[in-house]
Amino acid sequence: MSRTPFIAGNWKMHLDRAGIATFCEALAAPDYGAEGVRVGVFPPFVYLAQVVEALAGTGIVVGAQNCHPADEGAFTGEVAARMVADVGASHVIVGHSERRHVFGETDADVKARLDAALARGLDVILCVGETIHERQAGRTEEVVFRQLDAGLAGLDGETVATRVTVAYEPVWAIGTGLTATPAQAQDVHAAVRARVAGTCGDDVAARLIIQYGGSVKPDNVSELIGQADVDGALVGGASLQPTSFQALARLGTGVNA
Numbered sequence: 001m002s003r004t005p006f007i008a009g010n011w012k013m014h015l016d017r018a019g020i021a022t023f024c025e026a027l028a029a030p031d032y033g034a035e036g037v038r039v040g041v042f043p044p045f046v047y048l049a050q051v052v053e054a055l056a057g058t059g060i061v062v063g064a065q066n067c068h069p070a071d072e073g074a075f076t077g078e079v080a081a082r083m084v085a086d087v088g089a090s091h092v093i094v095g096h097s098e099r100r101h102v103f104g105e106t107d108a109d110v111k112a113r114l115d116a117a118l119a120r121g122l123d124v125i126l127c128v129g130e131t132i133h134e135r136q137a138g139r140t141e142e143v144v145f146r147q148l149d150a151g152l153a154g155l156d157g158e159t160v161a162t163r164v165t166v167a168y169e170p171v172w173a174i175g176t177g178l179t180a181t182p183a184q185a186q187d188v189h190a191a192v193r194a195r196v197a198g199t200c201g202d203d204v205a206a207r208l209i210i211q212y213g214g215s216v217k218p219d220n221v222s223e224l225i226g227q228a229d230v231d232g233a234l235v236g237g238a239s240l241q242p243t244s245f246q247a248l249a250r251l252g253t254g255v256n257a
């Protein structure tokens with residue numbers, strides 16, 4: 001089963017309007033083979049409409065970093081999945097470790113966001129991953145499976161295969177410069193795929209895109225996504241410069257395809 005690699009840049013709370021305009025100009029004239037790789041960017045909410053407009057027609061995915069499950073209401077500071085879809089974005093990241101660990105989102109919170117995004121026609125990147133203490137305690141699979149099962153509960157297989165990307169992001173590797181070894185990443189990715197095969201069937205599992213995230217850079221991306229079950233990357237720091245991000249996209253081209 002061939003899977004097109006998906007390289008996604010999570011811009012977190014970085015960049016500004018002028019920098020994003022320059023970035024989008026560079027992305028709209030790609031120096032990577034756009035055929036063999038899917039590329040996406042996830043700007044801060046306030047720049048979402050700007051990026052959607054600037055990248056219209058390029059095929060580059062534009063998404064939000066989170067969403068609120070309610071369609072509207074007294075939720076000061078929040079942005080509804082409905083609003084993300086309304087400005088033309090196509091995707092939402094849910095369950096990023098910073099949302100879980102800095103803002104206290106539970107598995108139930110993440111699930112509510114994921115379901116609201118799908119209901120509003122948005123595709124999702126569901127982030128899962130263990131802390132260093134959980135890994136050292138031998139609890140990696142337990143934690144990742146708990147987050148995965150909670151996120152995918154009740155979804156039909158076709159939705160999982162076509163509208164959900166799973167991002168395995170060990171918390172200890174995010175923004176730390178520590179990267180999981182290719183073998184460590186492959187072990188968890190293979191376990192995630194087997195888990196999905198158990199609940200949704202082999203065909204769905206074979207089509208599921210599973211990204212790795214955690215200090216991915218141009219000099220380590222090839223080895224990571226050269227692993228059999230690693231289908232791309234969710235990238236923070238190295239996605240903030242057009243040259244670095246385009247290098248990641250170029251290196252992602254055709255791998256595992």
Ligand code: PEP
Pocket residue numbers: 010169173174175176177213214215216234235236237238
């Ligand atoms: C992330 O934010 O999802 C991430 C993986 O960040 P970084 O690449 O900076 O580790």
